[in-house]
Amino acid sequence: MIRFIHLADVHLGAVPDRGCPWSHEREEEIWETFRRVIASVRRDPVDLLFIAGDLFHRQPLLKELKEVNYLFSTIPETRVFLMAGNHDYMKRNSFYRGFAWEPNVTFFDSEKMSCAYIEELQTFVYGMSYEHQEIKEPLYDSWQPEQEQGFHVLLAHGGDEKHIPMDAKKILSSGFTYLALGHIHKPQAMVRGKALYPGALEPIDRNDTGDHGYIEGSYDNGRMRLKFVPFASRSYQNLLLTLDETSTQYSLEEMLKGEILKRGGKNIYRLILRGRRAPEFILLTERLKKLGNIVEVLDESRPAYDLEELYRKYTGTLIGDYIGYFMGRELTVVEEKALYHGLQALLETSILN
Template sequence: MRFIHLADVHLGAVPDRGCPWSKEREEEIWSTFRRVIAGIRKDPVDLLFISGDLFHRQPLMRELKEVNYLFSTIPDTRVYLMAGNHDFISRDSFYNTFEWNSNVVFFKSRELTWVKDPKLDVYVYGLSYYDREIKEGLYDKASPIQEEGIHILLAHGGDEKHIPLSAASLAAAGFDYIALGHIHKPQILIRDQAAFAGALEPIDRNDTGDHGYMEGRLVNGRIRTEFVPFACRSYQQLVMTLHEETTQISLEEAVKSQIFRRGGRNIYRVILQGMRSPDLLLIPEKLKNLGNITDVIDESWPAYNLPELYKRYSGTLIGDYIGYFLSKGELDTVQKKALYYGLQALLETGSRR
């Protein structure tokens, strides 16, 4: 027995809305889902689990038909899916009346139910969201029925507003595998027993790292799983360390070099750190034009010699300003910003008493 576990596909999402690549990202989410189905056609699996949020919002009828067609192209694979908090079953949802292909099981009930796979000795459990938020721990008391076979739970949640999960309760429940959704970063909750597949494609700039799906196999009566990276690109943090010799042009060249090395299709958040020359005029918009860069965060500091400046401007407004902060000892981030930004303004205007 072999299966693929997907979650949080978010068909219909428009990541980084307003950015030049946003429309392309919307299409890529569909494209990557289609690639998964095409891969199953080429190398069939017995079961496909989708643990909620197949859609980013209420699915349109035409979108359900498109997905159902894709499922029809893998007739030997049994598909099990549920509605999550993004595509929850509202009163007028097309989920209510949609007729799925014969190889698809949609867990339509708000209560946990189970079905036995018609070909395998496998029992699959699931429920669907009927609201955006469910604060009750609906899975805390979930347990498999007393039947021989493999028991697999589809579950969507993991925070206080979306079915809180207890790892201890899940571990003690007795399921052979728990296919989790809602958390976008893939992670193993219990080795070979419970895992978040993560979003198939990263949905926003916080979804850093690899994305894809979980693949599972039954080996000597036990489930064995592995994560399969599958997304066409990733969000990455690009940390650039500045020094006193750094110039705007040298920084631009360094950013371009890093993007070339890591991959031009990836999407970056550039973080500037280190100590830069006080007279360096940073122009973040120029950095943004070098690639798929969502934002530039300046955490660098001007390399002022504070004791020397304090001595030079003793008895002036600038000296008093520096002395006030030096008297505080170790400064937190907010105090540092106040010191350096204020000092830069005072030095540029030449303020003295």
């Protein structure tokens, strides 16, 4: 039986949420999670480790390559296969070029297809590296494995129009046993049981919601077993709170603190507010952001106005005309926001005058 780990999009060197109080912690956590993966392989060795591009968030420094290479040296029983993706692509003066890797590491150092063969495992690993930030040709669609028995793995990074587009039907019929994919940050299958994206090892930005980790797999006499292993130190989550007409700033803050306590103080939240709040309630978003790792506050709540009553009350005035313009129509999200924001401003002006 052949055991392997497939990860991608580690993005060492990234500084997520730059400018937020926790951003430098996140930079170090990305490195630490990668170290934890290597430590877990050291404790329980696997035969193969696939890293399907974007190990680094940008051009790697020489000292960073040496650090990664040292980590690989601590798992000598595991064969490591590595490629450069679109973020850490091999520029002309890239430190990737000519770097002396440990004996257990195979780095695909060209934008042309090559194949590495491990005789004792009857395993063929195919791959290439990006030498340009964008590659719009569907290079992988025409690749075919060797016509020999064994475990045939394609290490591939891309899947959108600017980064090696892929045709799922062609990939399904290609003849590769497994496609270790990278580039898409959310775990997903291009072809179930055959072509998988593990997603980013750690979430890199606020859109990388949900679990993050790597694929753990085994291959034995034609049978493949694959499972996703959550491994990130924290996650981005959408946190939805519903307001009503009794809600106040203080009650909202208490509700938010309770939800963060339940979900975990290390996680990073996009706070979404919905419901109908009292018209006089003024939301203080900066106070909410101080209660945890709140990367964004989206206020989708609405003032609890009775539009028909207000229209009758203010008929013949600017306020009545403004309400009348919107009434009886299917409003877009933008128009609905304009209605309530504008109405609130007009009513406050009317009270002051």
